Amino acid sequence: MAHWYDGPAALRVGTDPTRIPLEVAASYRARTRGLLGRDGIDGAMLLTPAASVHTFRMRFAIDVAYLDRNLRVLDVVTMAPGRLGLPRLRARHVLEAAAGAMSGWGLTAGTTLAVDTP
Numbered sequence: 001m002a003h004w005y006d007g008p009a010a011l012r013v014g015t016d017p018t019r020i021p022l023e024v025a026a027s028y029r030a031r032t033r034g035l036l037g038r039d040g041i042d043g044a045m046l047l048t049p050a051a052s053v054h055t056f057r058m059r060f061a062i063d064v065a066y067l068d069r070n071l072r073v074l075d076v077v078t079m080a081p082g083r084l085g086l087p088r089l090r091a092r093h094v095l096e097a098a099a100g101a102m103s104g105w106g107l108t109a110g111t112t113l114a115v116d117t118p
Contacts, residue, residue, distance in 0.1 A: 004048045005117075006030045011044055011095075012114040013105045020105065022046055022115065035062065035096060044097040046115065052087040053094050055079045061099035066091040071113040076102055 004026035010019035021043030025031045031047050039059055047053065053064055058081040066074045066088040074088055078099050095102075095113070107113075 004046075008118065009046075010116040011046070012116065013107050014111050014113075016106070019116065020044060024048065024115070024117075040098055041096070044095050044101070046093055046095050048093040050094040051091040052085045053079070053096065054084045055081050056084070058082075063097045063099055063102040065095040065097075065102060065107060067093040067095060067113065069093075071115065073107060073109050073111045073113065075109055076107060 004024055006027050007024055009022040009024050011022040012019060023043070023045045025034060025045055025047050031050060034047060034053070035041060035045060036057055055062060061078060061080045063076060063078050064085060065076045068074055068090050069092045071093065074091055077085070079085060
């Protein structure tokens with residue numbers, strides 16, 4: 001995708017045709033807000049561009065996947081509220097979801113993702 005825009009989309013993991021609800025946060029304002037002030041998320045949020053995240057003032061633990069420019073997963077970590085994630089070399093996007101969701105989707109390092117926009 002050449003240009004990213006804020007709004008709804010769908011995420012596909014690897015060759016699985018299942019579409020996971022996705023919110024794209026591409027503007028500075030949307031990336032800054034992220035999941036702050038929420039009690040959870042249905043699906044995932046893609047922050048782009050981003051190489052790291054924090055969970056200060058968050059109400060719940062999250063899974064974080066660091067993605068390269070081709071949406072290939074570089075690393076997946078779970079972060080409790082009040083933590084600062086270190087930037088990942090080569091990361092261009094960050095995917096966030098409720099803690100435990102990514103393992104349920106089979107998302108691991110090396111997995112390639114696809115984003116379908118409306």
